[in-house]
Amino acid sequence: MHELGIVFYIIRDVKKAAEENGVEHVNAVVMNIGEVSTIVPDYLMDCWRWAADKEDLLRGCELRFNILPAVTFCEDCHQEYPTVEHGRTCPYCGSEKTYLLKGNEVEIKEIEV
Amino acid sequence: MDPVKVIEIKKSVFEDNDKDACLLRKELKDKGVYLLNLMSSPGSGKTTTLIRVINLLRDKIGIAVMEADIDSDVDAIKIKEATGIQSIQLHTGGMCHLDAEMTRQGLDNVDLKGLDLVVLENVGNLVCPAEFDTGACRNAMILSVPEGHDKPLKYPLMFSVCDLVIVNKIDVLPYFDFDLEKCTEYVHMRNPRAQVIPICAKTGEGVEKVAEWLLTEVKNWKNK
Numbered sequence: 553m554h555e556l557g558i559v560f561y562i563i564r565d566v567k568k569a570a571e572e573n574g575v576e577h578v579n580a581v582v583m584n585i586g587e588v589s590t591i592v593p594d595y596l597m598d599c600w601r602w603a604a605d606k607e608d609l610l611r612g613c614e615l616r617f618n619i620l621p622a623v624t625f626c627e628d629c630h631q632e633y634p635t636v637e638h639g640r641t642c643p644y645c646g647s648e649k650t651y652l653l654k655g656n657e658v659e660i661k662e663i664e665v
Numbered sequence: 666m667d668p669v670k671v672i673e674i675k676k677s678v679f680e681d682n683d684k685d686a687c688l689l690r691k692e693l694k695d696k697g698v699y700l701l702n703l704m705s706s707p708g709s710g711k712t713t714t715l716i717r718v719i720n721l722l723r724d725k726i727g728i729a730v731m732e733a734d735i736d737s738d739v740d741a742i743k744i745k746e747a748t749g750i751q752s753i754q755l756h757t758g759g760m761c762h763l764d765a766e767m768t769r770q771g772l773d774n775v776d777l778k779g780l781d782l783v784v785l786e787n788v789g790n791l792v793c794p795a796e797f798d799t800g801a802c803r804n805a806m807i808l809s810v811p812e813g814h815d816k817p818l819k820y821p822l823m824f825s826v827c828d829l830v831i832v833n834k835i836d837v838l839p840y841f842d843f844d845l846e847k848c849t850e851y852v853h854m855r856n857p858r859a860q861v862i863p864i865c866a867k868t869g870e871g872v873e874k875v876a877e878w879l880l881t882e883v884k885n886w887k888n889k
Binding site for chain 2 (some may be wrong): 554556557558561562564565566569573579585590598629648657658659660661662663664
């Protein structure tokens with residue numbers, strides 16, 4: 553639901569980067585998106601198409617993303633495990649004292665011009 | 666055709682908002698104004714709770730309210746009529762949350778003279794508002810009994826960013842399978858520092874505890 557807001561942030565950042573690099577048209581934007589970032593890629597794509605085509609700089613510009621795996625760390629047994637599969641409960645010792653190491657990234661990796 | 670050139674950016678899309686939010690907090694600190702970001706689902710009783718709290722505090726400190734909604738100004742009018750304090754309506758233009766820049770634009774329309782506390786009533790939503798730092802000094806949220814005590818498990822981020830969880834509509838507890846003890850336990854799983862205050866905004870039960878919490882917060886903000 554907040555994908556549109558995120559698309560506006562992406563557009564703002566890409567515009568800035570294009571300006572700094574004297575770029576007139578961007579062909580592709582590549583994102584790093586964590587598995588548990590709460591972003592729905594399909595929604596992000598729809599919002600992107602709608603908003604990007606309103607900008608000369610981004611007309612027809614492709615949005616691609618790498619999905620980064622989410623990893624959680626258990627404070628009790630000090631092991632790491634895949635978050636999506638096991639959630640907040642450690643599969644090794646059953647502890648709930650766990651925290652997310654990575655997987656909530658919403659990051660612009662690079663642009664192709 | 667020109668060869669493709671790749672420009673590395675490697676930047677979180679939230680970075681600018683986080684910076685804006687920190688700057689706004691610093692400015693509020695300099696002005697001695699405490700900003701509370703109040704979040705919840707639609708219909709949990711944000712506006713009714715606010716009216717109760719404001720009426721307990723308005724003789725002690727200067728308060729204003731910013732109501733954020735996708736549309737209409739019913740909430741801003743309701744607050745103004747019930748409390749007489751400065752109350753403005755922000756429209757998010759279809760967006761499901763407020764960010765720091767929108768909060769700043771809202772604050773530009775508030776007369777801060779003589780104010781100690783500004784409450785931002787965020788868009789009713791348990792998902793998106795939690796993702797965006799508004800620049801507020803603290804986040805608080807209202808969970809109402811009919812919504813169920815499992816919400817901290819289902820909307821973990823919302824509960825992990827809030828320092829105060831108000832459980833509203835406790836007058837209907839006998840009619841719902843809402844377990845207050847379990848709710849508190851789940852809230853603390855997400856944020857061990859969070860305080861849980863059960864209230865009934867309709868009758869006023871427990872509201873004085875919320876007012877006390879806010880008063881202490883405002884005093885600490887000004888003195889620290």
